[in-house]
Amino acid sequence: MMGEFDSIRPYADHEVPAVLARLLADPIFLGTLTRFRFPRLAGPFGWLLKPLIAHRLRQQLADVNSVGALQERIEPYIDHTVERATDGVTYSGLEQLKAGTPYLFLANHRDIVMDPAFVNYAVFHAGLPTPRIAIGDNLLQRPFVSDLMRLNKSFIVHRSLTGRREKLAAFQLLSAYINHSIRVDGQSIWIAQAEGRAKDGDDRTDSAILKMFHMSRKDETFADVLGSLNLIPVSISYEYDPCDQAKARELSIRASTGSYEKAPGEDDASIALGITGYKGRVHIHFGAPVIAGFEDAKQLASLMDQHILGGYRLFPVHYLAYSQWDERDSALQVPTAEQLFAADELAKARGEWQRRLDACPVEQRPWLIRQYATPVRNQYRIKAGLPL
Template identity: 85%
Template structure:
């Protein structure tokens, strides 16, 4: 029997084995893994390496017949990736999440794969069930990517639809699925606060996403529906963004020419760099559950912004960029760097920041500075109770 949500939902335990077997026979997937593991040898020796990698994978996933077992196996790789690409992940606010309660995690969005992976990491290590993850279909161009993501508790957000009626139907289904996941299945959900990454460092909640949560329960008051979803604001802070140069380039081109065309494979490159690139320290803050103080989507978006921006962890690099930013707010009381960080921290931040600036073409530098400076302005405006 076809279920209402079959076109978008994650795979269930009974489907895991068949999907894994399909992946092990997918030449494109094995080719990507070969290039990832052996970048120099993949071209000339790909024909030889592919079957070896398939064999090794088959051994690693032998006996896996559930999503939880697969996540336990994946977790080892996530831990290893975070160890090699960060100077440590810290988190706060997890103690207020009740075991067994499902939540709707609404998070700022900086990195395509690592944002939900790091939230998963925090939740998993706290001994809580990992959330289902909303992922845009624009990132699922290849069947194997879709299979991989849906195996790992991801569900699909149809963004590439153009017709108004199709879009409306897709949002209706998405709304029903998120409500069903939390209220019927008792499963948490992670979703970004806006479509696409905040490339200029300005994390803002799109009220259209909040309206979408309400769409499938239109006959109930907005405030009642949203408070029934156990809404938790999540702030993810990276000390350094591996994709910062690419974002500065895109914003600079957009500002000078009015538009920006992505090159083929650009999303893939962003994903790979976002996973493996150096991030410095990473902090995830889980805010208090938001249950009141709003009547409509606009008011709730403003409230979520205050929670998410106020929960942001600022690192020395953010302050260094803010000091160079032409748009900084002279009225804001931002404490001196020396009062907040050690001399060693500041020294290493200064050299890393200078290295990033030097690598950035002069005309793109204002956009690089803006990415790192914006969170300082937002954080201190929230602290001072000023409008954002």
């Protein structure tokens, strides 16, 4: 049966040794690893370091012959990366997840790699199996990236197709795979609520993604199909976004010229910065399963938005940005940062926020402010029962 999903599915346990061997013989992968581990020495001594790193990895991974064993082996490195680039990760709502039940996690999307990594981190540390992760093929330009992601339970979403029929066929396959994963394999899925990161801080669920889940089971009603997938709204809140300056720059250029061309290697740079850059505190909230209360994709998208935006953790910086925002909503009763946070916490946030504003060119600042202010507006509109 699994043959039909071979082009997109994650690697199975029996494929792990061969894929690891391929990676450890890939000079581009080893070069990337060398630059990551030894940024200063990689240039002059790369020829020497690459074979040493490959040898060391072969020793460390010699007995790894399943995806679970690989995750156990890399977990300490993930934890180290997470802990080094944050002031702590907290989570809430995990107690609602039951062992043995597969879920469809639908999350807001701010960072290419770290969004699913933090969800994995929370779920792994709660002793539950990690989900399979949807990743766009636009990020898999190098074969080694695709291999790495598929080793870590990622499956591929074909986004770069242009023809309508090809797109339709790809969505049909994706829909069938997600339904098969949850209902037959009993494996959870993580997918972002919309294609592409919410660069302006406005997290919204794209109803097209919800319709896609239904595509492979058209003979059943939308409500029945989506109700059977154990949909969990996930809110990921970063106190600070390492890519906020780049996002402000892109939005500013887009607003003034009407378009934005990515430079070669720009995705790679934002992936690296997203992983290693300072994030302050991070909070992940898992909502209760949304299995009823909707008839169609539009109603469900609105319901998911209420849960995801309502579960978002607002930090002092969000209120500081909101107070500076030209577009803040006078009808909303939003308290000031001073009313909500302790003086020392607020002083630290003020310093960091000012540093970010100072580093941002004046014409791009409104876009930086918007990123941090929008979640405040959205959450207080939900609290007030107002439309988003």
